[in-house]
Amino acid sequence: MIPSRLPQERIKTVADNLPKPEELSQIDLSMPDTGWMDTPAIFRKGIYCHAARARDIEALGMPNPRDWRVEDDDWKLPHNWQDVIMDGLRERLEKFRSLRIFMDTCVRCGACADKCHFFIGSGDPKNMPVLRAELLRSVYRHNFTRAGKIMGKMVGARGLSETVLKEWWYYFFQCTECRRCSLFCPYGIDTAEITIIARELLNLLGLNIDWISSPVAKCHHVGNHIGMEPQAMKESIDFLCNDIEEITGIEIKPSFNRKGAEILFVTSSGDYYSEPGIFTCMGYLMLFHQLGLDYTWSTYAAEGGNFGYFTSHEAAKLLNAKIYAEAKRLGVKYILGGECGHMWRVLNQYMDTMNGPPDFLETPVSPVTGTRFENATSTKAVHICEFTADLIKKTKLKFDTKRNDHIKLTYHDSCNVARGMGMLEEPRYIIKKVCNNFYEMPEETIRERTFCCGSGAGLHAGEDMELRMRGGFARANAVRHVRDKHGVNMLACICAIDRAAFPTLMEYWAPEVGVTGIHELLANAMIMDGQKERTQDIRGEDLPNLEPEDKGANNV
Numbered sequence: 001m002i003p004s005r006l007p008q009e010r011i012k013t014v015a016d017n018l019p020k021p022e023e024l025s026q027i028d029l030s031m032p033d034t035g036w037m038d039t040p041a042i043f044r045k046g047i048y049c050h051a052a053r054a055r056d057i058e059a060l061g062m063p064n065p066r067d068w069r070v071e072d073d074d075w076k077l078p079h080n081w082q083d084v085i086m087d088g089l090r091e092r093l094e095k096f097r098s099l100r101i102f103m104d105t106c107v108r109c110g111a112c113a114d115k116c117h118f119f120i121g122s123g124d125p126k127n128m129p130v131l132r133a134e135l136l137r138s139v140y141r142h143n144f145t146r147a148g149k150i151m152g153k154m155v156g157a158r159g160l161s162e163t164v165l166k167e168w169w170y171y172f173f174q175c176t177e178c179r180r181c182s183l184f185c186p187y188g189i190d191t192a193e194i195t196i197i198a199r200e201l202l203n204l205l206g207l208n209i210d211w212i213s214s215p216v217a218k219c220h221h222v223g224n225h226i227g228m229e230p231q232a233m234k235e236s237i238d239f240l241c242n243d244i245e246e247i248t249g250i251e252i253k254p255s256f257n258r259k260g261a262e263i264l265f266v267t268s269s270g271d272y273y274s275e276p277g278i279f280t281c282m283g284y285l286m287l288f289h290q291l292g293l294d295y296t297w298s299t300y301a302a303e304g305g306n307f308g309y310f311t312s313h314e315a316a317k318l319l320n321a322k323i324y325a326e327a328k329r330l331g332v333k334y335i336l337g338g339e340c341g342h343m344w345r346v347l348n349q350y351m352d353t354m355n356g357p358p359d360f361l362e363t364p365v366s367p368v369t370g371t372r373f374e375n376a377t378s379t380k381a382v383h384i385c386e387f388t389a390d391l392i393k394k395t396k397l398k399f400d401t402k403r404n405d406h407i408k409l410t411y412h413d414s415c416n417v418a419r420g421m422g423m424l425e426e427p428r429y430i431i432k433k434v435c436n437n438f439y440e441m442p443e444e445t446i447r448e449r450t451f452c453c454g455s456g457a458g459l460h461a462g463e464d465m466e467l468r469m470r471g472g473f474a475r476a477n478a479v480r481h482v483r484d485k486h487g488v489n490m491l492a493c494i495c496a497i498d499r500a501a502f503p504t505l506m507e508y509w510a511p512e513v514g515v516t517g518i519h520e521l522l523a524n525a526m527i528m529d530g531q532k533e534r535t536q537d538i539r540g541e542d543l544p545n546l547e548p549e550d551k552g553a554n555n556v
Contacts, residue, residue, distance in 0.1 A: 017046070018466055021509055025473065027123040036131060037138070037158055041167040043070065046466030048170060049459065052213035057206050059217040060315065064206035075166070081205055082160055086143060088204045092197055093144065099197055102189045103140045106130065112181035112191065117452050118174050121470030126171050129181035129191040135168055136198050169207055172198040174467060176459060177310070178415040178452035195457075200312045208311060212458035215307040219319050223302040224269040230256075230299030236272050237297065240282050247540065249532030252289045254297060257330070261296035262367060264327045267338025267384075268305040268496030271517075277499045279538045280339055280517030287388065287519065290397070290528050291368055295336065301326035304343035305496060309350075310458040317354040320346055324355045327380075334364040335381040339517050341456065341495030344383060345420035352378045369394040383417075385494060385518060389426040392433050399525040401436050403534065406544050407490045407521070408437045410482045412475065412502075413450035414495035424448070427494055427518050434525040439486040441478040451475040453493075455501035468501065469508050476509030483510055490514045492521060 018024065032039045048070055057065035063084075068076045078084065093100050112129040114120065119127040126132055134156065141148030141157035148157030158164065177192035185191070202208070215225035222229060228236070234256050241252040255261065265288070271281040288295055301322040308315030327335055337343060352358070361380035364373040371390045376382045391397050411431060417423045424447050431438050445451050454471025482488040491502055491513055502515040524537045537543055 018469060018508070024466070024469060027121065029123045031125060036125060036134070037153065040163060041126070041170045043166075043170060044466075045463075047174070047464060048467070049173060049209040049211050049461045049464050052206065052208035052210050054206075056210075056213040056217035057208065060213070060220060060311075060318075062206065062311075062315075063204055066206055068206075075162075075207070077162070077165075077205055081165075084204050085160060085165070085201050088201045089140065089143070089197075092200065093140075096193075096197070098190070098193060102133070102191075102194055103137050103144075105187045106133065106137065106189055107187070108134075109186065111184050111186055115181045115184050117176075117178075117180070117454055117474045118467075118471045121454070121473035122467075126167075127174055132171050132175060133189075133191050133194045135164070135171060136194060139164065165202075165205075165207075168198055169202055172202065173209055173459065174471075176415070176452045176454065176456035176471065178456060179419045180415070180449065180452065183419065183448055196309075196313075199310065203312055203315075209458060209461070211461040212307050212310050215458075216311055216315055216319065219303050219307065219322075223298075223300045223322060225303055225305060225307055226269050226273055228269065228273065228302070230302075233269075233272065233297075233299050233302050237281070237285070240272065240278055241285060243540065244282055244286060244538075247536050247538065248286070248528055248534065250286075250289065250528055250530055252285050254285060254288075255295075256297045256299055258296040259330050261294055261330060262333050263293065263295040263336045264301070264323075264330060264332040264334075265295045265297055265336045265338070266301060266304045266323055266343075268340040268343060269303050270305070270496035270500055271338055271340075274500070276503065276515050276520070277496055277517065279520040279523075280499065282538050283517065283519030283521075283523035284338060284384065286523045286526060286528060290526065291391070294367065296330060296332070298326045298330065304337055304340045306342055306346045307458060309342055309346050313350075313354075316346055316350065320351055321355045324351075324358055327358070328360050333362045334376070335361070335379075336364070336384060336387060337381055338384050339494040339496065339519065341414045341416035341420075341497055343416075343496075344423075345416035347379055347381050348421040351381070366390055368396050383421075383423060383426070385423065385426040385430060388519070388522065389429045392430060397522075398527040399434050399522075400527055400534075401434055401525050403524045403537065403543055404435045404521055405437065407435060407516075408439065408486060408488045409435050409490050409492055409516075409521070410439050410441055410479060410488045411446075412441075412453070412479075412491055412493040412498060413446050413448075414493050414498050415450060415452050415456065417494055418450050419448060423494075427492075430518055430522060431492065434521050439482045439488055441482050445475070445478040451478065453495075453498045453501045453505065455505075456495075456497050460497055460501050465504075469505065472501070472505040473509065476505050479506065479513055480510040483513055488513065490516055492516050492518055494518055 054065040218227035270277040308319040364382040
């Protein structure tokens with residue numbers, strides 16, 4: 001198999017704007033000559049994103065909308081900006097007990113220091129999670145602790161200046177909130193929560209990035225991050241159904257905004273918008289058709305992902321409310337969610353608190369197997385991998401696994417799903433039932449300890465490509481290990497941002513490794529009732545050395 005590749009012009013752009021991989025992998029781990037408080041942040045192109053635009057901030061009703069440029073000395077801050085930040089921090093210290101604990105508890109032991117993919121890829125000490133948190137903690141000490149007010153720098157306290165504010169912006173937008181560092185903290189400090197609060201404070205001054213504020217505004221206005229209008233979304237999915245019919249001979253007719261359906265299906269817009277996510281979406285469509293599932297899409301709650309989560313708790317709540325509101329309007333029994341990362345972190349950790357309890361919905365029960373998903377009793381939302389793994393376990397699907405024999409696969413545990421909701425085994429269970437050639441990456445880089453893609457939390461832009469390649473270096477290095485050892489040519493994941501980010505990352509660090517979703521693999525292998533003889537995979541590429549359907553068909 002030749003994995004799907006990026007357009008040649010895009011490959012050229014990525015390569016031309018970056019040092020060669022062998023140069024970028026030379027990480028300088030030497031410490032600066034000056035202390036961290038005396039070492040100013042140096043803004044380098046390729047490491048930061050463009051500033052948020054006034055129209056998007058205004059559309060969300062957020063404060064201080066204006067057009068500004070990162071490169072300018074004057075960020076057009078309001079005259080009372082320091083009061084705004086201090087009042088905002090005080091409010092959050094009172095509202096979130098965990099924040100004060102995280103501010104006071106850290107002993108700077110350094111257990112997290114080398115766990116961050118951005119520190120591993122850059123060598124910048126301020127990308128150590130402990131030091132990134134100190135950027136905020138030092139201001140907290142200066143303003144909210146007696147020792148900090150009296151002893152100042154001696155106890156790690158400093159005042160809030162414009163230089164400090166810009167340092168916040170530069171480094172808190174070099175964090176993907178993946179929580180890998182938190183896994184190693186002996187005190188359980190969630191450094192991602194510190195980043196979330198810091199970004200909330202920055203947003204009080206309108207200091208967001210364009211690649212976050214624009215999707216949030218579009219989702220609030222239209223219903224999805226890419227701003228696709230309802231008719232365009234329907235047509236996009238209809239086009240995928242046409243492709244499925246060409247490959248399988250089966251006509252699929254999904255429903256949209258249908259009242260009275262049993263299930264509301266919600267997934268990331270990346271799954272019906274662009275490659276390789278669209279192939280995963282085709283897998284959903286084929287699976288649901290084969291099951292005869294009574295489900296509907298919504299063109300209004302057309303986004304499972306939640307970029308509001310990278311902005312503020314209130315923005316996350318605003319976008320998440322669409323899903324519940326649509327479930328209630330359509331009168332469904334429960335929600336089935338697709339392969340997405342932060343969608344499930346918000347659903348699993350915040351949804352019920354933000355917009356629940358959803359008493360108008362029922363605890364999900366599979367209409368095919370009768371399995372009751374008790375773990376979804378609170379949110380009334382079940383993950384597609386849980387749903388599918390249950391189908392396979394109850395022998396409700398048939399597979400011809402030889403259709404995936406041209407693939408040598410490894411699996412990336414997407415951060416938000418693995419660490420945010422503990423989903424580790426279900427994806428692997430599905431993979432092992434539909435693929436014959438599966439190889440794990442080194443143990444210290446998978447499951448709870450998985451490395452981030454380096455492009456999450458709103459950093460999947462084009463202008464910060466060096467940051468993304470540095471941030472993804474640790475993950476790519478593990479992929480390269482299994483590529484060289486086992487001939488792996490495909491990386492599977494269950495996150496839309498991963499599927500969007502990994503093709504560029506693999507092209508740069510581990511060429512000839514493609515990217516796929518779990519349900520693309522499932523659809524490749526699944527035997528559908530009434531299908532014609534399969535000669536192509538879901539991407540429309542010829543299946544090599546495939547035997548007739550009746551040979552090698554496995555009833556799993």
